[in-house]
Amino acid sequence: MRRYFARALEDIARDDPRVVLLTADLGFGVLEGFARDFPDRFFNVGVAEANMAGLATGLAEAGYIPFMYSIATFAALRPYEQLRNGPGLHHFPARLVGVGGGFEYGTNGLTHAALEDYGVLRLQPAMQIVVPADDAQAANALHTTYDMPGPVYYRISKREGLHIPALGGRFHPDRAECILDGEDALILSIGAITDEALAAAELLHDEGIRPTVAVVSSLNPGPNEDLKALLTRFPVALTVEAHYASGGLGSVVAELIADNGIGCRLHRCGVSDAPDALSGSETYLNNRHGIDRTSIARTLRESPGL
Amino acid sequence: MSSQKINPASLRRIILEESKRAHVGHIASALSVTEIISVLYSDVLHIARPDDPERDRFVLSKGHAALALYAALTLKGFLTLEDLHSYCGDGSLLGVHPERDLVGVDFTTGSLGHGLSFAAGAALAARLDGSPRRTYALLSDAECNEGAVWEAAMFAAHHRLCNLTAVIDCNGQQALGKTADVLQMEPQTERWQSFGWRPIEVDGHDPVALQAAFAEAVRGETPSVVLARTSAGKGVSFMEDKVEWHYLPMTDEQYASALNEVAADR
Numbered sequence: 062m063r064r065y066f067a068r069a070l071e072d073i074a075r076d077d078p079r080v081v082l083l084t085a086d087l088g089f090g091v092l093e094g095f096a097r098d099f100p101d102r103f104f105n106v107g108v109a110e111a112n113m114a115g116l117a118t119g120l121a122e123a124g125y126i127p128f129m130y131s132i133a134t135f136a137a138l139r140p141y142e143q144l145r146n147g148p149g150l151h152h153f154p155a156r157l158v159g160v161g162g163g164f165e166y167g168t169n170g171l172t173h174a175a176l177e178d179y180g181v182l183r184l185q186p187a188m189q190i191v192v193p194a195d196d197a198q199a200a201n202a203l204h205t206t207y208d209m210p211g212p213v214y215y216r217i218s219k220r221e222g223l224h225i226p227a228l229g230g231r232f233h234p235d236r237a238e239c240i241l242d243g244e245d246a247l248i249l250s251i252g253a254i255t256d257e258a259l260a261a262a263e264l265l266h267d268e269g270i271r272p273t274v275a276v277v278s279s280l281n282p283g284p285n286e287d288l289k290a291l292l293t294r295f296p297v298a299l300t301v302e303a304h305y306a307s308g309g310l311g312s313v314v315a316e317l318i319a320d321n322g323i324g325c326r327l328h329r330c331g332v333s334d335a336p337d338a339l340s341g342s343e344t345y346l347n348n349r350h351g352i353d354r355t356s357i358a359r360t361l362r363e364s365p366g367l
Numbered sequence: 368m369s370s371q372k373i374n375p376a377s378l379r380r381i382i383l384e385e386s387k388r389a390h391v392g393h394i395a396s397a398l399s400v401t402e403i404i405s406v407l408y409s410d411v412l413h414i415a416r417p418d419d420p421e422r423d424r425f426v427l428s429k430g431h432a433a434l435a436l437y438a439a440l441t442l443k444g445f446l447t448l449e450d451l452h453s454y455c456g457d458g459s460l461l462g463v464h465p466e467r468d469l470v471g472v473d474f475t476t477g478s479l480g481h482g483l484s485f486a487a488g489a490a491l492a493a494r495l496d497g498s499p500r501r502t503y504a505l506l507s508d509a510e511c512n513e514g515a516v517w518e519a520a521m522f523a524a525h526h527r528l529c530n531l532t533a534v535i536d537c538n539g540q541q542a543l544g545k546t547a548d549v550l551q552m553e554p555q556t557e558r559w560q561s562f563g564w565r566p567i568e569v570d571g572h573d574p575v576a577l578q579a580a581f582a583e584a585v586r587g588e589t590p591s592v593v594l595a596r597t598s599a600g601k602g603v604s605f606m607e608d609k610v611e612w613h614y615l616p617m618t619d620e621q622y623a624s625a626l627n628e629v630a631a632d633r
Binding site (some may be wrong): 081102103104106107109111112114115116117118119120121122123124125127142143146147150151 | 420424459467473474475476477478480481483484485486487488489490491492493495496502514518521522525526547626
C-alpha cells in the first residue's frame with residue numbers, strides 16, 4: 062500500500078505545487094520517485110520527527126500542503142506535542158503519513174508495533190484520521206482528502222498488493238462501506254487487517270453464522286450516521302483492528318452506542334494485553350494477540366448475545 | 368516597515384500596567400525582551416499589514432513574554448487599547464501565551480522548544496516561494512535545553528537558511544534557578560557556531576547594538592543567531608535576576624515603585 066500511496070502522491074504533486082514531502086529519513090524503495098520528480102519539494106529532514114512536525118507547521122502557514130513520512134510509531138508518538146501544538150492547534154493542512162499498522166513490522170519488535178497511533182491522534186479534535194483497507198482505497202482516500210482544511214493522519218499499510226474486491230476502492234469519510242452482507246451480526250473493520258476480518262466472516266458463513274462486514278476508513282469524524290444505522294440493525298457487533306482494543310475503532314463504536322442508547326452488544330477484537338517481547342512475523346504476532354482470522358472468527362462465534 | 372519607533376520604556380510601562388491590572392506574573396520575562404521587541408518592531412520586521420502574505424514572520428518561541436509582544440502590536444496600531452486592556456480577561460484573545468487567532472501573531476506558542484522549527488519551516492517556505500521575506504524567532508536561553516531546538520538548528524544550517532534569524536534572550540534565568548546551575552547552556556557562541564550558525568553576541572538592552580546585530584544578521588549564507596545578553600526583569604531593580612518574578616504579580620507598593628523606575632528611565 063505504501064508504494065501505491067506514494068505513486069498517488071506523485072500524481073497529486075504533479076498538478077498541485079503546494080504539495081511538499083518531508084521524511085524523517087525513511088522510505089527506502091518508496092519515496093525515490095517523488096524525490097526524483099520533485100527534488101525542490103522533497104526534504105529528508107534527518108532522524109528528527111519533532112522538527113519535521115514544526116517545519117510542516119511553518120510551511121503550512123505559508124500555504125503549502127506538507128506531508129510528513131515515517132514509520133507509524135515514530136510519526137505519531139515521538140512528535141505528539143509538536144503535532145498537537147503545530148498543525149493541531151493551528152488547524153493547518155499538514156499531513157502525517159505513518160507506515161506499518163499493528164504488527165506489520167513483525168520481527169522489528171515492539172518499538173515498531175503501532176498499537177495506539179490513531180487512538181492517541183484522534184484525541185486531537187482537529188486531526189482527521191484516514192486508515193485505508195487496501196491499495197485502491199488508499200489512493201482514492203488520498204485524492205479525496207489531501208487538500209481538505211486541517212491536519213490529516215494517514216495510517217498506511219506496509220504490505221503490498223492489498224486488494225479487497227468487494228470494496229472497489231470506494232472511500233468517503235462519511236461512509237462505512239459494506240463488503241459482505243449477513244443478518245446475524247455486524248463486523249466493523251478498519252485498515253489493512255480488513256482482509257483478515259473478511260476471511261473470518263467467510264469462515265463463519267460456512268458454519269451458518271452470517272455476519273455483515275463493513276469497512277470504516279475514517280475517524281474523527283468517522284461515518285457516524287452509517288455506523289448508527291448499522292448498529293441499530295444488529296444485536297451483536299464486533300470491531301476488528303490492528304491496534305489496542307482501547308482507544309481506536311472499538312472505543313469509537315462504544316462511544317456511539319453509549320451516546321445514542323443503541324441496544325447492540327459490542328465486542329472489540331484488538332490487542333488487549335500488554336504485548337510481550339516475543340519476536341515473529343506479522344502472521345505469528347496477529348495470531349498470538351488474537352487479531353488473525355481464526356481468532357476473529359472464534360471471538361464472534363463465542364460472543365455472548367449472538 | 369513602519370517608521371514609528373517603539374520606545375522600550377513605553378513597552379515596560381504597558382507590561383507593568385497590564386500585569387498589575389490582570390494580576391498575573393511572567394513580568395520579568397517580558398521586561399527581559401523589551402529592547403529586542405522594540406528594535407524588531409521599529410527597525411527590522413517588514414510588516415505592511417498583519418495579513419500581508421509577504422510580511423516577515425515573527426515567532427515568539429518564548430511565548431511567556433507575550434505581553435511585550437502585545438504592547439508592541441498595540442503601539443504599532445495592530446491591536447487597539449481595548450484589545451490590550453482585555454489581557455488575561457475572560458473571553459480575551461490576549462492570554463499569557465500568544466495565540467495565532469490574534470491579529471499580528473503568526474504562530475501559537477507557549478510550550479518551549481517548538482518555535483525554531485516553525486521558523487525554519489517558514490523560512491523554507493519563503494525560499495520555495497522565491498520571496499525575500501525573512502523569518503525571526505525569539506527564544507529563551509533555557510529553552511535551548513529542549514532537544515528539538517537543536518534539531519531545528521541542524522536543519523536550518525544544513526539547508527543554509529540565511530533568511531532565518533534566531534534571537535536568544537540570554538538572561539541566565541530559568542523557572543527554578545540560574546541557567547548555569549540548572550543546565551549549563553554556555554558557551555552559547557561556540558555551540559551555535561559548531562551547529563553551523565553565525566552567532567552575533569550583543570548587549571540585549573542596547574537598541575543601537577541590537578540594530579547593528581540585526582543588520583549584520585541578514586548578511587552571509589548561513590542562518591544567524593543574535594545572542595542577546597539580558598537581565599530578567601530589566602528596568603525594575605527589585606525584579607532583576609530574581610527567580611520569583613517569573614511568577615509573582617505585583618502588590619500596589621511594588622507597582623508604584625516599578626512604574627517610578629520605568630518613568631525615570633524614559
